[in-house]
Amino acid sequence: MNPDHMIRLTALQMAEELNKTTFTSVELTKAHFDHIRQIDGTAQAGIHAYLHLNEDDALAVAAEVDRLRAAGGADAAALHPLAGVPIAIKDNIVTSQQPTTAASKILEGWMSPYDATVVQKVRDAKLPVLGKTNMDEFAMGSTTEYSAxxxxxxxxxxxxxxxxxxxGSASAVGAYMAPLALGSDTGGSIRQPASFTGTVGTKPTYGSVSRYGLIAMASSLDQIGPVARTTADAAALHELIAGHDPKDSTSLITEWNDLASAAQTRDLTGVRIGVLEELQGSGFSEQIQQRFDEALQLLRDAGADVVAIDCPNMSYALPAYYLIVPSEVSSNMARFDGIRFGNRVVPEADSTVKEVMAATRAAGFGDEVKRxxxxxxxALSAGYVEEYYGSAQRIRTLVQQDFARAFENVDVLISPTTPTVAVPLGEQVSDPASMYANDVATIPANLAGIPAVSIPGGMAEHDMPMGIQIQAPATRDAVAYRxxxxxxxxLEDKWGRPLYQQAPEATTAATAGRQD
Known part of the structure; x- marks a missing residue:
């Protein structure tokens, strides 16, 4: 099979062709590395989705899968369905065989002594790990412009x-540099990039996927999840990484074996779908609202029961989030001081510990992390903790109660994933408040700990993709996937083909042209 056609298959299609020995995992993995070398480039020229590549190890895993599959018998039968399908890992998920930097200078070159639980699951299933993807430093940002x-x-x-x-993960998947990727979502960090790049991103139920080995930003909100080109691919990866982990004190003891099958169910007859009044209309672009309304009509025509839902406290979620997150950031970042963790900066030969810490953090952290x-x-200081952090936590409870009441009447809630399409580079760096506001639709799910899936919803302003978000009650991830x-x-029936197939030539040509 032509390598260019090979890398444009979905992950489940790749798995099927590997099983039929149409091509080998080594051929598939090499095709991805060749494509990465062709278009990824650097921050100055190319997409720059990857920070570190893992070619030798990935090809070794691919060769092992091919050997086991060729041997047949019990060894071949024991292979995971996704064995041999390559994957990319966000750079705040620790890996023992390549650097983990969280896109920060303070961790430049750091090698973890262990793998995150999700990485170990990926290795056990024999998915070749292509490399580590770029991100906003310590996951703080909404544009991937805050990477060091x-x-x-x-x-x-x-x-x-x-x-x-x-x-980085979303761009790698969207540009055919990986069929699957892992990301982390604290307030939309999987779903918002998925919306902007025409891919699928899931924030699982909090506690359904182990956070052991995820460099924490805001521990009560962070959740690892899948990035893919189709809902079925995302669900299949979600099944692989989900499950109880005794190393994570917030891990749920729940089975997650019905996600992939749910994602391939096409019957929506009688499904009750609530349209969140607070997450549409004012503040959302005209074309995004138009695409969203068209999707709602498709759901009605398919037999779903679509009703309006009012969640009055949802409007307070954004300010509450931006008090809770910095408070937890302040605590979690304290360890990166050049003494316990992080590259050390010694300003003078006889510097005190306090001076070393100050110099290290000044040089190692970027502007958004410092902010x-x-x-x-x-917000956590004496005299203010109750006024700010305490009030934000009370609002969090009100948002959770809004969701609980809504789910008494509907199976899922639906909204646009973001108010706008992808913004021009540089626009939000000079205006952080506008960057924060772009998470208005994704933040509530993190505050409530519920699952949410973003899928491509069509093309909006500037011929850019937009996303539609489906949220379900906690532990009902399968309903969201359904x-x-x-x-x-x-939507694919309406368009005639998947959205991710509608601009690949333009992507390759534009990127290659920039490198030339």
């Missing part, structure tokens, strides 16, 4: 941001 190692570009338009903090540490430290998969099929 340069920006990542949106494969649909190289002058626009891919979203963040996980723009959130300062804000969080103030509706997401059903709507995905309806």
């Amino acid at each position: 190692y340069g920006v990542t570009r949106n494969p649909w338009d190289l002058e626009r941001a891919p979203g963040g903090s996980g723009g 959130r540490i300062i804000l969080g430290t103030y 509706v997401a998969g059903g709507l995905e099929a309806l």
